[in-house]
Amino acid sequence: MRTHHYAVIALALVAAASSPTEAVAQVRPSPSSVNVNAQGVTTTIITFSGVAGYSMAEALWCGEIVSASPAGGSRCAPGSVYGQLPARYDRSSGSKFDVVTDVMSIPASVARRAYQDAAAGNNSAFYYVRRFRSERDDQYVAVTLRLTSGGARTPLAFTDVKLAFDPEVPVLYVANGDVPSPVEATLRFTGSGRLTGRWEIVYPGEQMPSAVDLLTQGSMSSDQRNSQRRYTQVSRFNVFLPPTGTFVLPGPDPARLPTATDGIYYLLLRIESAFDAE
Numbered sequence: 257m258r259t260h261h262y263a264v265i266a267l268a269l270v271a272a273a274s275s276p277t278e279a280v281a282q283v284r285p286s287p288s289s290v291n292v293n294a295q296g297v298t299t300t301i302i303t304f305s306g307v308a309g310y311s312m313a314e315a316l317w318c319g320e321i322v323s324a325s326p327a328g329g330s331r332c333a334p335g336s337v338y339g340q341l342p343a344r345y346d347r348s349s350g351s352k353f354d355v356v357t358d359v360m361s362i363p364a365s366v367a368r369r370a371y372q373d374a375a376a377g378n379n380s381a382f383y384y385v386r387r388f389r390s391e392r393d394d395q396y397v398a399v400t401l402r403l404t405s406g407g408a409r410t411p412l413a414f415t416d417v418k419l420a421f422d423p424e425v426p427v428l429y430v431a432n433g434d435v436p437s438p439v440e441a442t443l444r445f446t447g448s449g450r451l452t453g454r455w456e457i458v459y460p461g462e463q464m465p466s467a468v469d470l471l472t473q474g475s476m477s478s479d480q481r482n483s484q485r486r487y488t489q490v491s492r493f494n495v496f497l498p499p500t501g502t503f504v505l506p507g508p509d510p511a512r513l514p515t516a517t518d519g520i521y522y523l524l525l526r527i528e529s530a531f532d533a534e
Contacts, residue, residue, distance in 0.1 A: 282395055285303070286302070291401075292403060296367065298411070299361040299362070299413035301358070309391075312348050314340060315386045316332045316341070317337070317366045318337045320379070321383050324394070324396040331387075339366045386399075414527070417443055418442045419525060420442070421437050421439050423437070435510050439510070442505075443503045449496070450494070451496070451497050453492070455493075458521065458523075461519065490512050490513065
């Protein structure tokens with residue numbers, strides 16, 4: 257059973273198989289193979305160990321790999337690259353425990369190219385290759401990706417989260433003491449499993465969440481997660497997500513949302529953990 261961690265911010269309301277590189281590379285991925293959605297986005301977490309002295313460089317998706325000699329591991333074969341991870345979407349983070357956490361989000365365009373190659377008779381598996389660099393050498397670490405339908409056999413991961421009041425407005429104006437309208441979250445995801453988390457409220461005058469506070473917990477190392485700021489808890493949830501790809505999560509009881517003080521309140525959705533169904 258794999259465990260993934262996430263955290264999402266939402267709305268405001270106003271009160272007035274084995275990797276080919278494992279045998280030779282010092283850096284090792286876990287997991288070494290992942291089932292991915294052939295028809296859409298897939299997001300999963302990969303942990304690399306043995307990274308002391310290395311820094312993470314570019315990441316590529318490709319259909320074939322070859323020896324990276326004189327560097328270690330296997331790199332993408334020329335002409336087989338499907339895409340490169342943009343630096344602005346690189347959410348990898350280091351740790352004092354000699355491991356690094358990488359959030360791998362495969363765009364639908366990459367999955368589509370892999371599917372087209374498989375339909376043409378090429379290998380149905382493709383690869384995610386991360387380069388690790390140091391002063392002494394480079395290491396290329398490949399993770400095998402296997403195309404599936406995107407159902408229960410793929411990792412449980414979210415591709416989109418949309419929160420909305422009823423009626424749907426980005427900012428809801430409420431008179432002092434009145435009860436706000438209901439809120440819900442529409443979740444789009446791959447895989448299937450159990451979802452637990454909480455709703456939090458940021459009161460007027462409280463320090464706003466920083467960029468680090470809004471990072472998904474899965475994109476942070478375990479020793480960094482406790483540094484995220486926590487706010488007043490409104491309610492908790494524990495639900496099962498069937499392999500349907502979409503789920504509407506009801507928000508907290510509107511009567512529990514505070515409106516007694518003038519100012520802007522922010523409602524946060526914190527998804528603490530998502531356990532894959534086996």
